[in-house]
Each structure stands twice: as structure tokens, then as C-alpha cells.
Amino acid sequence: MNSSKQSGKTNYISTSVFGRVMFMLLIVVAMWGGKVKAQVSPEEIKASLIIHFCDNIDWPSPLKGDFIIGCYTDDESVYQVLSNATKIVKVQGKTILVKRLNSLDDLEGCHALYYQRSYTSDLITFFKIARETNILLITDNYDDQLFVMVNIVDEVDRIGFRVNMANLTLAGFNVKANILLNGGRVVDIKKAYERFEQHLKDSRTRYERITQELARKESLLQQKDDIIQQKETEIDQYKNDIDSYTQELSALNSQIHIEQKLLDQKAEELNQKDGELDIIYADIEKKLDELAELRQNIDRLRSESDTLKTEIGQKNVVLNQQQVSLSNQRRYLMLLLGLATTLLIAAFALTSLFLLKKKHNRELEEKVVMRTKELQVKNEQYLSLFNLAPVSIWEVDFTAVKELIDSKELKDEKEYDRYVHQNPDFTIACFRKINFININSASLELYRVHSVDELAAFYEELYQAGALAGLENEFKALFQNKKRSNYEAIRMDKNGKRLDVLITWLDVSENNNAYSRVLLTMTDVTRLRKIESELRQHQENLEELVKERTDEIGTLNEELRIQNEQLYEANEELKTTNEELTEQKKMLDSALLELKQTQMQMIQSEKMASLGILTSGIAHEINNPLNFIQTGLYALELAIEEASVPKELVEDLQSIIEKMSIGIKRSSAIVKSLNMFSRKDSHVIRRCDIHEIIDNTLLILNHEIKGKCEVQKYFTEKSFVLEGNDENLHQVFLNIIMNSIQAIQSAGTLTILTEVKSNDKLEIRISDTGKGISKKILDRIYDPFFTTKAPGEGVGMGLSIVYKIIKEHRGTIQYFSELNKGTDVIITLPINNKS
Amino acid sequence: MEKLPKIIYVDDEEINLTLFQLTFRKYFEVCIANSGQEGLELLEINPDICFVISDMKMPGMDGLEFIQKVKTLNNQLPCIILSGYDRNDRIESALQSQLIKEYVMKPFNKNELHQILDKYI
Numbered sequence: 006m007n008s009s010k011q012s013g014k015t016n017y018i019s020t021s022v023f024g025r026v027m028f029m030l031l032i033v034v035a036m037w038g039g040k041v042k043a044q045v046s047p048e049e050i051k052a053s054l055i056i057h058f059c060d061n062i063d064w065p066s067p068l069k070g071d072f073i074i075g076c077y078t079d080d081e082s083v084y085q086v087l088s089n090a091t092k093i094v095k096v097q098g099k100t101i102l103v104k105r106l107n108s109l110d111d112l113e114g115c116h117a118l119y120y121q122r123s124y125t126s127d128l129i130t131f132f133k134i135a136r137e138t139n140i141l142l143i144t145d146n147y148d149d150q151l152f153v154m155v156n157i158v159d160e161v162d163r164i165g166f167r168v169n170m171a172n173l174t175l176a177g178f179n180v181k182a183n184i185l186l187n188g189g190r191v192v193d194i195k196k197a198y199e200r201f202e203q204h205l206k207d208s209r210t211r212y213e214r215i216t217q218e219l220a221r222k223e224s225l226l227q228q229k230d231d232i233i234q235q236k237e238t239e240i241d242q243y244k245n246d247i248d249s250y251t252q253e254l255s256a257l258n259s260q261i262h263i264e265q266k267l268l269d270q271k272a273e274e275l276n277q278k279d280g281e282l283d284i285i286y287a288d289i290e291k292k293l294d295e296l297a298e299l300r301q302n303i304d305r306l307r308s309e310s311d312t313l314k315t316e317i318g319q320k321n322v323v324l325n326q327q328q329v330s331l332s333n334q335r336r337y338l339m340l341l342l343g344l345a346t347t348l349l350i351a352a353f354a355l356t357s358l359f360l361l362k363k364k365h366n367r368e369l370e371e372k373v374v375m376r377t378k379e380l381q382v383k384n385e386q387y388l389s390l391f392n393l394a395p396v397s398i399w400e401v402d403f404t405a406v407k408e409l410i411d412s413k414e415l416k417d418e419k420e421y422d423r424y425v426h427q428n429p430d431f432t433i434a435c436f437r438k439i440n441f442i443n444i445n446s447a448s449l450e451l452y453r454v455h456s457v458d459e460l461a462a463f464y465e466e467l468y469q470a471g472a473l474a475g476l477e478n479e480f481k482a483l484f485q486n487k488k489r490s491n492y493e494a495i496r497m498d499k500n501g502k503r504l505d506v507l508i509t510w511l512d513v514s515e516n517n518n519a520y521s522r523v524l525l526t527m528t529d530v531t532r533l534r535k536i537e538s539e540l541r542q543h544q545e546n547l548e549e550l551v552k553e554r555t556d557e558i559g560t561l562n563e564e565l566r567i568q569n570e571q572l573y574e575a576n577e578e579l580k581t582t583n584e585e586l587t588e589q590k591k592m593l594d595s596a597l598l599e600l601k602q603t604q605m606q607m608i609q610s611e612k613m614a615s616l617g618i619l620t621s622g623i624a625h626e627i628n629n630p631l632n633f634i635q636t637g638l639y640a641l642e643l644a645i646e647e648a649s650v651p652k653e654l655v656e657d658l659q660s661i662i663e664k665m666s667i668g669i670k671r672s673s674a675i676v677k678s679l680n681m682f683s684r685k686d687s688h689v690i691r692r693c694d695i696h697e698i699i700d701n702t703l704l705i706l707n708h709e710i711k712g713k714c715e716v717q718k719y720f721t722e723k724s725f726v727l728e729g730n731d732e733n734l735h736q737v738f739l740n741i742i743m744n745s746i747q748a749i750q751s752a753g754t755l756t757i758l759t760e761v762k763s764n765d766k767l768e769i770r771i772s773d774t775g776k777g778i779s780k781k782i783l784d785r786i787y788d789p790f791f792t793t794k795a796p797g798e799g800v801g802m803g804l805s806i807v808y809k810i811i812k813e814h815r816g817t818i819q820y821f822s823e824l825n826k827g828t829d830v831i832i833t834l835p836i837n838n839k840s
Numbered sequence: 841m842e843k844l845p846k847i848i849y850v851d852d853e854e855i856n857l858t859l860f861q862l863t864f865r866k867y868f869e870v871c872i873a874n875s876g877q878e879g880l881e882l883l884e885i886n887p888d889i890c891f892v893i894s895d896m897k898m899p900g901m902d903g904l905e906f907i908q909k910v911k912t913l914n915n916q917l918p919c920i921i922l923s924g925y926d927r928n929d930r931i932e933s934a935l936q937s938q939l940i941k942e943y944v945m946k947p948f949n950k951n952e953l954h955q956i957l958d959k960y961i
Contacts, residue, residue: 161858161872207899621926625897628924628946629853635947636859643863669947677926677945 050164051157052086055143058155058166059096059117061184065139065177068116072099075115077106077131078145079122087119112140121145128152136176150197154178165190169197229607236600243593250586257579264572271565275558282554289547296540303533310396310528314509317394321513321524324387328515331380338373397448397506397527402440403483403520409438410484421484425477435480436468442522451506451529453499463499475508483520488512493530505534624676631676635669638662675802693731695767695834696720699757702738706746714749714773719758725836727767733810740803741771741830747794748775748828762833769832778822786820844869845961846888850879850906851895851922860893863950868957876901880909889917890961896923896931904934911939918960922948 059072072095076084084105091101106112109130118140120131128144132152135142142154150156154176156167168191173180185191348355348362391398415421425431441461454460467473475494482490489511496504507528514521645658703716710716745755753774760768778786785791787808792801811818815835822828848871849860857872864870871886873879875898883889892910896903907919919939921931924946934940942956 161861203900624926625924629856632924632946632948633853633855633859636856636863636950639950640859640862643866673945673947 046082046086047159047164048080048082048086051083051145052090054157054164054166055083055087055117055119056090056094056096056101058143058184059101059141061181062141062173063179063181064097064116064141065179068097068099070099071102072096073102073104073115073117075104075106075112075118075140077118077120077122083119083121083145109134112138115140117141117143119143119145120147132172136172139177141173141176141178149201151194151201167191169194233604240597240600243596247586247590247593250582250589254579254583254586257575257582261572261575261579264568264575268565268568268572271561271568275561275565278554278558278561282551285547285550285554289544292540292543292547299533299536299540303530306533313394313396314526317398317524317526318511320387320390321511324383325513325515327380327383331376334373334376341369391443392445394445395447397451397529398445399441399448399525399527400443401510401523401525402442403438403512403523404514404518405438405440406435406480407483407520409435410480415484418481418485421481425481432477432480433468436465436473436476448527451498451504451527452496453502459499467497479510482510486519496527503531504529505531627672627676631669631672634665638665638669690728690730693727693729693734695727695734695759695769698731698734699738699742699759699769702735702742705739706742709743709746710755713751714746714753714755717754717756719756721759721761721767723761725761725767727834727836729814729834730810733813737807737810737832738771740807741832744803745771745773745775745828745830748773748777750776753827761836765835765837766833767836769834771830771832772827774827777824777826777828778820779824783820783822845890846871846886847891847893847957847961848873848879848882848886848889849893849922850874850876850898850903852898853895856895864954867954875899876903876906876909879906880913883910883913891957892917892919893922894919896921896925904930904939907934907939920944920956922946922953 055074059074074087076087078084084103087101087103091103094101104111104115106115106118109127112118112131112134116139118131118135120128120142121144122128128147129152132142132154134140135154144153144156146159147153147156150167150169152172153167153169154172156169158165158167168180168184170180170191171194391400413424415424439461441457444457444460449455449460452460452463454463464473468476473494473496475492478492479490489509491507491509493505493507496506498504507530508525509528510523510525512520512523514523642659642662645655650658699718699720703710742755742757749755756770756772758770758772760770762768782793786804788801789805790801791805794801808818811832811834817831817833819831820828821831844867846869847864849857850873851857851860852874854874857874861870861872868891871882871889873882876894877900879892879894883892892907894903894906898906901909903921903923907921910917910919918941920942921934921940922944926945927943931940931943935943941960944953944956
């Protein structure tokens with residue numbers, strides 16, 4: 006940076022010096038003609054001027070030793086000339102000693118100082134020291150006349166000098182009058198001061214302006230920063246929101262998961278219960294089957310007992326018949342006996358008959374014995390049947406009971422009932438009258454007793470204990486003269502075990518002696534009853550269980566239904582939340598995108614704006630030196646023309662100058678394109694014919710297009726009004742179409758299409774079949790100074806200018822490209838159809 | 841030798857002044873001033889100056905301010921601006937009001953400028 010700047014400066018000096026020298030030669034010769042030779046160089050003039058000053062100024066105190074002149078210069082030439090002059094010339098009668106200074110420290114001992122620097126920043130320091138230590142300061146072309154003593158000035162036609170009397174006087178020097186003889190002038194202090202003041206004022210205003218601008222930029226930057234920060238906070242907030250929503254969502258999800266699990270568990274339980282229920286049902290079924298079976302058993306037993314009863318009845322009938330016949334036979338026997346007795350009495354008389362009768366008697370006796378035997382057999386048969394019967398059978402004599410009942414002479418049942426009610430002891434009295442004739446072994450077994458007496462005693466015990474329910478009915482039946490009765494009663498055996506018995510009694514007494522012989526059968530239905538009651542209980546239990554279970558299932562079902570509903574609700578809520586979240590996320594995404602785009606646009610426009618401000622300054626600063634060079638070249642051409650320079654050299658020089666001119670033109674073109682950015686938006690806006698602009702552009706580029714690419718134009722025929730700056734629009738299409746043509750390497754097609762879109766936009770599509778733009782580069786094409794062209798072919802400003810102009814026209818531009826296929830540029834510009 | 845037409849060129853850059861003078865010395869007698877103020881002084885001394893060329897940006901008085909003052913001295917004097925700056929609104933309005941005849945950008949083209957000078961002198 007530094008070195009290039011310095012070399013630039015050196016160049017400028019040498020150029021300007023070169024230019025000046027050509028001219029000086031003539032002037033100086035004319036002026037110094039008498040004094041010096043025809044070929045006097047500026048160094049020699051300057052050196053002689055320095056010696057002239059030193060000789061014409063008196064130092065405040067007498068000088069001692071040699072006269073020392075310090076040279077603080079980056080131009081060797083004057084120093085060289087001065088050094089050479091010391092051999093010939095003296096100052097104030099003293100030998101001159103020229104000393105080369107490298108810094109302020111070397112100044113000591115000097116009487117005079119020649120100061121000539123490209124950078125003059127330290128002059129004021131030198132000036133102050135010189136004034137304090139009586140050193141004569143000779144400056145060379147120093148601008149500020151206030152800080153000089155003697156200043157050599159390169160004037161237009163000669164080398165002159167200015168003397169600042171005030172400074173010399175202040176430094177204690179006495180200036181001789183003839184100092185001005187050699188073309189010098191006294192500094193107009195007033196004018197110099199005014200100029201200085203003006204300069205100072207300008208600097209101040211510039212400083213203030215810059216400060217203000219800086220402050221404005223800073224505040225702008227601050228504002229932008231604030232906005233960005235705000236947006237960032239917003240984004241953070243949105244991010245937090247999303248996080249919390251996501252957490253909520255996952256919490257809800259896990260809750261649903263848990264509830265679903267619970268539901269599954271419940272369903273499983275339900276299944277299990279169903280299974281249990283099935284088992285219970287099966288159990289019930291089985292039990293019912295068993296019951297049915299038992300009932301069948303009972304029925305069978307009943308029918309069996311009925312059969313038995315009938316059998317017994319039949320047997321009893323037979324027995325009765327036999328008894329009847331037996332008693333008849335007995336009666337006959339008695340009669341016969343009586344007859345026999347009579348006969349016996351008569352036998353005495355009738356002996357003859359006696360023997361016969363005796364034989365007949367014997368036969369009769371035999372018959373009776375036989376009959377008796379038969380009767381005995383029958384009786385034994387009956388007894389064995391009675392005893393061996395599987396059912397408890399009692400033979401009871403109720404005669405006494407009946408007598409007791411009848412003795413009360415009660416008229417009807419009502420009266421009987423009332424009597425029984427009024428006389429609680431009546432029943433026991435009746436009971437005591439029962440005569441137990443016989444009971445079979447089954448009865449003993451049933452009651453767990455060993456004999457009839459024991460049973461009778463036990464029965465009385467039972468009666469006393471009030472455990473003989475149904476006995477009254479028996480007595481009542483006697484009162485009613487019933488021959489038979491059936492009832493079920495609860496009894497107890499000797500071991501205290503409950504007995505359920507089915508009691509049937511039948512009066513089998515002979516006709517005239519009622520209730521002397523009553524057969525009482527007791528069937529033990531305890532087990533049956535027990536099973537029945539168990540079954541009933543079981544059934545009840547089962548029913549209850551079923552009911553319970555049904556209720557439970559109902560409750561469970563209800564609970565499940567409620568839970569299901571809750572779950573459904575939760576799910577719905579979740580869905581809604583989810584949808585909301587999705588919506589919010591979408592919104593956030595688009596907001597973020599928008600934000601990014603806005604940021605990009607802001608950055609881009611800020612970039613362009615700062616570039617604009619920068620370039621307007623730079624353009625001026627570059628154009629001036631360019632002007633020096635260009636004008637210098639013109640002057641040089643003129644000088645070459647006038648000087649007698651050999652012809653070959655002239656051609657060389659002209660070629661060099663031409664090339665330099667090209668350089669200037671190129672630099673100037675860059676600066677001009679940069680200037681596009683410093684332009685304000687106040688350009689003239691008027692109605693433009695975009696088709697004409699495109700046609701013009703194609704005309705200008707005709708030499709580029711010719712023989713290289715085919716141009717196809719499809720311009721819309723719809724009418725529209727487009728307002729803009731046609732100069733700028735020309736530039737837009739020139740840049741774009743130029744790029745398209747350059748993209749086509751040997752042959753291709755350039756298509757330009759215009760179309761009215763949605764009545765307020767014009768779309769212009771410029772397509773080429775060129776080499777295309779890679780994706781990597783596509784993002785940077787609008788960047789200022791970005792170019793893929795070789796140096797000298799393009800500055801890289803084209804598309805950034807295009808971008809700026811399109812933006813100024815409130816339009817859009819988009820590049821679509823594929824490598825080796827081609828590039829499409831789509832520009833839209835606002836139009837209106839008011840016509 | 842025929843007397844050359846006298847013109848004035850005002851620019852705060854000494855180099856521009858010198859080289860300009862040099863370039864056109866065969867065609868014009870160029871008076872040079874490195875500020876507007878100096879230019880006005882020179883114009884007063886040299887009433888035969890027939891064309892004014894001024895830089896735009898100068899300390900103190902800028903080109904247009906200088907030319908406005910010139911017009912108070914001689915309303916008929918043709919003036920142009922020669923500047924390194926791009927055109928701006930002030931320049932546009934100055935051109936429209938005929939305060940300046942032309943606006944020439946630096947680096948100038950000698951032939952172009954010469955044609956302009958010939959046109960008005």
C-alpha cells in the first residue's frame with residue numbers, strides 16, 4: 006500500500022518534472038541568459054539561489070568557522086550541485102560546508118537549512134528550531150507561506166522565490182536589500198494568513214461534516230443493530246415457545262401412553278373376568294345339570310317309594326283278606342268247638358257217631374294247625390317284610406288317643422282348633438296316649454336308637470323340646486276320622502342330627518276298631534332337602550354373583566366409557582394443539598425466512614448505499630490525477646512535435662503515449678461506472694418504450710452479435726405504459742445482453758421475450774444457450790467488482806449497476822442458469838394500463 | 841504573430857493549471873488562477889478574457905459560485921465546468937438555466953474540449 010503510493014508519487018513527480026523541464030529550459034535561459042550558460046538545470050538555479058540567500062542575509066552574531074549548509078531533502082540533485090559549488094564559491098567570506106541531514110538531530114551547527122521533502126509534515130518543527138537557533142530556513146515549494154523564511158517557488162515560466170520578512174526578522178536575521186534582485190518577492194503575509202485561515206475553516210467544516218456523518222452512520226448502525234437484536238430476541242422467544250410446546254406435547258403423549266396402558270390392563274382384566282364368568286356359568290350349568298339329575302333321582306326315588314307303597318298297600322290288602330279269612334276261620338273254629346262240645350255231650354249219647362266224628366275232628370284239627378301254620382308263615386312274612394323294608398315303618402295304636410279326642414265331644418274343626426289352642430297340654434296328653442306297637446329296623450337306624458322303647462322315650466324328649474312339628478295335624482286327622490295323611494316334617498335323630506322326613510300314615514285297623522293299627526312310614530329326605538337348599542343357596546349365590554359381576558362389569562364399562570371419552574377429548578385437544586403448533590411453526594418458519602430475506606436486502610442496499618457515498622469521493626480523487634496524466638500526455642505530444650526528435654523515436658513515443666491513453670480511458674471508464682452509485686434517485690422519469698430500448702441495444706451490439714448468434718424476439722402486442730429512465734434502462738439491457746452474447750462461445754441463440762403479467766407487471770425474459778453460470782458464482786453476480794472476465798474486459802460492476810437500476814424502477818431481476826445449457830434472466834418491471 | 845484568444849482556467853490543483861496552459865498554449869492565451877477569488881481578480885484586470893473554464897470543487901468558492909460571480913461582471917461570458925465529479929442536480933439545473941454551457945468530465949478529451957471552445961469563442 007505504502008510502497009505503491011510512494012511509487013505513484015515518484016512517478017507523478019518525475020512526470021511533472023519532466024514536463025516542466027521541457028518548458029523551463031526555454032524560460033530560464035531567457036531570464037538567466039546573461040549570467041549563466043544556455044544549459045542551466047533547475048538544480049543549478051536552486052543551488053545558486055541558496056548561496057545567494059546565504060550571502061545576502063546578516064546573522065545576528067558573527068559567524069565562526071566554516072559556513073555550514075544542511076540539506077534535508079529527498080532530491081539528491083540540489084545537494085550534489087551545492088557540494089560541487091563549495092569548491093568555487095564562498096559565503097560571507099567563509100568556506101561552505103554542505104552537510105546531508107537525515108534527522109532533526111543533525112541540525113546542530115548548521116547556519117542554513119535547505120528543506121525539500123515530498124512529505125512536509127515535519128516542517129513546522131524544523132521551522133521552530135530554526136527560528137530559535139538562528140538557522141536560515143530555505144524551503145522549496147512549500148505551500149504555507151506563514152511557515153517559511155525563504156521559499157523557492159517553481160513558477161510558470163521561471164524559478165522564483167518568496168521572502169517572509171516577519172519570520173526572518175523574528176529569527177534575528179537582517180535582510181540585505183539586494184536579496185530580491187534575483188526575481189524574489191516578499192510574502193504577502195495578510196494574503197497568506199487569509200489563505201491559511203480559509204484552509205483552517207474548510208478543514209474544520211469538513212471535519213464537522215465528517216463527524217456529523219459519522220454520528221449519523223453510527224446511529225443508523227445502532228438502529229440496525231437494535232432491530233437485529235430485537236429480531237433475535239423474538240426468534241429466541243419463538244424458539245422457547247416451540248420448546249415448551251414440544252415438551253407439553255411429549256408430556257401429553259406419555260400421559261396418553263400411560264392411559265392407553267391402563268385401558269389395555271382394564272380390557273385384559275375384563276377379559277379375565279369374562280373368562281371367570283364363563284367358568285361360573287359353566288359351573289352353574291353343571292350344577293343345574295346335577296340338580297336335574299338329583300331331581301330325576303328324587304323322582305325315581307318317589308316313584309320307587311310309590312311302587313313300594315302300592316306294593317305295601319297290596320300286601321296289606323292281602324294281609325287283611327287273610328286276617329279276615331283267618332278270623333272267620335277262628336270264628337268257625339269257635340263255633341265248631343262249641344258244637345263239638347255240644348256234640349261231645351251228645352257223644353256220650355251218640356258213641357257210634359263219636360268215632361266218626363273223632364276222625365273228622367282230627368282232620369279238622371290238622372286243618373286248623375295247617376291254617377295256623379300258614380297264618381304264622383304269613384305273619385312272619387309280613388314281619389320280615391315290615392322289618393326289612395328300606396323305609397322307616399311304624400306300627401302305632403292310636404286307639405287311646407282317639408278315645409281321648411272323642412271324649413272331649415267337640416263338634417267341628419273350629420271347636421277342635423279352639424280347644425287345642427286353649428289347652429296346650431292337650432297335645433301332650435294325646436301324645437302320651439300313643440301306643441307304639443312296633444317299628445322296623447330302618448326306623449331304628451333312622452333315629453339312631455336301638456329299641457322301640459328307646460324311640461318312644463326319645464320321641465317324648467323330642468316332643469318336650471318342641472321338635473315334633475306336625476304332630477297336631479296327626480291328631481286333628483284323627484279327630485276328622487281320616488284314614489290316611491301325608492306331610493313333611495322336621496325331626497331329629499338321637500345324635501341331634503336334623504332329619505327331614507316325609508311322613509305317610511294309613512289306618513289299617515280292622516273295621517270296628519279304628520286306629521288300633523296305624524302304619525306310619527317315614528322317608529328320609531334330609532339329604533335331598535339339604536342338596537335342594539344347598540342348590541337353592543348356590544343358585545342364589547350364583548345369581549347374586551352374576552348380578553354382582555354384571556353390576557361390576559357395568560360399572561367398569563361405565564368407567565371405561567368415561568375414560569374413553571376423556572381420552573378421546575384429550576386426544577382431540579392434543580390434535581388441536583398439534584395443529585396449532587404446526588401452524589405456529591409454519592408461521593415462524595415463514596417469518597424467519599422473511600427476516601432473513603429482509604436482512605439480506607438490508608445488507609445489499611446498505612452495501613450499495615455505502616458504495617455510492619464512497620465512490621463519489623473516490624471518483625473525484627481519481628479523476629483529477631487521471632486528468633494530470635491525460636493533459637500531461639497532450640503537453641508531451643506537443644513537446645515532441647516541437648522538439649527536433651528523430652522520427653523513429655517519435656513513433657515509439659507516440660505508441661507509448663497511445664498506450665498510456667488507453668490506460669487512462671480504462672481507469673476513467675471504471676470511475677464512470679462507479680459513479681452510477683453516487684447518482685441520486687432524482688433522474689428524470691418518463692414514459693419509455695421498452696421494445697425500442699431493447700432494439701437500440703441490439704443495434705449497438707450488432708457487431709458482437711453478427712455471425713455469432715441468432716436473435717429471436719417475441720414482443721408482446723398488448724399495450725402498456727412503462728415509466729422509467731431510458732438511459733438507465735439502456736444500460737441494463739446493454740449489460741445483460743452483452744453478458745449473454747459473451748456467454749455464447751461460438752454459436753447459439755439469444756431469445757428475448759416480453760409479456761404482460763397480471764396487468765401491472767411486464768416480464769422480460771432474456772435467454773441464451775451459452776456456457777451458463779455455476780451455482781457457486783450465481784450468488785455473487787450482483788456483488789460489485791465481481792467478474793469472471795479477463796482483466797480489461799470487464800470491471801465487475803455491470804450486474805451490480807443493473808441490480809441497482811432495476812431496484813430503482815421497483816422491479817425484480819432473477820438469474821436462472823445451468824452449466825453448459827444456458828442462462829435465463831427474468832426481469833419484471835411495474836407497468837400501468839391507464840394509457 | 842496573431843494575438844491568441846484569451847481564456848481563463850480556474851482550478852485549485854496547480855498541476856492541472858500548468859498542464860492545461862501548456863496543452864493549449866498554441867491556440868489560447870490561458871490565464872490561470874488557483875481559486876475563484878484569484879480568478880475574479882484576474883478577470884477584472886483582463887477584460888479581454890472571452891471564455892471561462894472552472895473546476896467544480898475548490899476550497900472557499902466552488903465552480904458554480906465563482907461562475908455566478910463572473911456573470912455579475914459579464915453576463916455574456918460563456919462558462920463551462922471541468923470537474924472530476926459526476927453530474928449532479930446542481931449541475932443539471934445550471935445547465936438548464938444556461939449558467940454554464942457545458943459540463944466536461946476529467947480526464948478531458950483535448951479535441952472535445954477544443955471543439956467546445958471553438959464553438960463559443
